[in-house]
Amino acid sequence: MKLPTIIVNFKIYEQAVGDRALALAKIHEKVSNETGASIGIAVTAIDLQKISEAVSIPVFAQHIDPATYGCGTGHVLPALVKEVGAYGTLLNHAECRVEDMILEKSIKMARNLGLFTLVCANTPDKGAELLKFNPDLIAVEPSELIGGEVSVSKADPSIIEKAVNLIGKNRVLVGAGIKTGEDVKIALDLGASGVLLASGVTKAEDPYTVLMDLVSGLK
Numbered sequence: 202m203k204l205p206t207i208i209v210n211f212k213i214y215e216q217a218v219g220d221r222a223l224a225l226a227k228i229h230e231k232v233s234n235e236t237g238a239s240i241g242i243a244v245t246a247i248d249l250q251k252i253s254e255a256v257s258i259p260v261f262a263q264h265i266d267p268a269t270y271g272c273g274t275g276h277v278l279p280a281l282v283k284e285v286g287a288y289g290t291l292l293n294h295a296e297c298r299v300e301d302m303i304l305e306k307s308i309k310m311a312r313n314l315g316l317f318t319l320v321c322a323n324t325p326d327k328g329a330e331l332l333k334f335n336p337d338l339i340a341v342e343p344s345e346l347i348g349g350e351v352s353v354s355k356a357d358p359s360i361i362e363k364a365v366n367l368i369g370k371n372r373v374l375v376g377a378g379i380k381t382g383e384d385v386k387i388a389l390d391l392g393a394s395g396v397l398l399a400s401g402v403t404k405a406e407d408p409y410t411v412l413m414d415l416v417s418g419l420k
């Protein structure tokens with residue numbers, strides 16, 4: 202995946218599922234095409250096929266289970282995530298944490314299928330610990346700032362510095378409360394390779410304008 206990048210997690214915000222997800226995904230694609238910025242999106246499993254087919258930017262599942270064909274009611278099957286055209290998957294998001302053993306299995310399965318892995322951690326130390334599973338990127342997001350008004354960039358930039366020191370360059374995204382180009386710029390200046398965010402875009406009245414502002418922080 203081209204770095205630096207902006208990944209927007211649609212979560213299950215009402216504005217970002219179903220037909221609204223498709224419209225929002227198209228806006229992300231438009232901004233990426235107009236600016237050349239690397240922008241990815243993470244959508245609910247129900248929308249994954251429709252959106253993967255409709256846009257050319259990387260589309261991520263929000264979660265996979267380490268499941269194989271057969272018995273596994275309700276599980277998100279990695280092979281099917283690949284089959285419907287997803288680029289990769291988020292894993293271990295604060296709202297969908299899994300045990301390390303499950304995480305390791307999921308990362309292995311994703312890698313074998315050619316799915317890009319973006320693994321979340323709530324602290325730099327936890328992020329560094331997850332390096333042993335060799336995910337493609339690690340997103341450090343302090344849980345207490347998720348969905349809030351103050352970004353990790355402004356609340357505690359030392360978290361970003363520490364994450365980059367412990368995890369390494371070209372490996373770290375940061376997230377929680379990110380809303381502006383300035384937030385993105387602070388994160389990149391401290392060595393991060395991009396940001397993971399949600400509400401700043403999904404709840405915005407004008408997601409196009411917000412995305413254009415976010416992208417301005419990549420320069």
Ligand code: G3P
Binds near residue numbers: 294
């Ligand atoms: O996955 C992104 C995330 O948890 C941060 O959410 O709303 O604080 O940007 P938000």
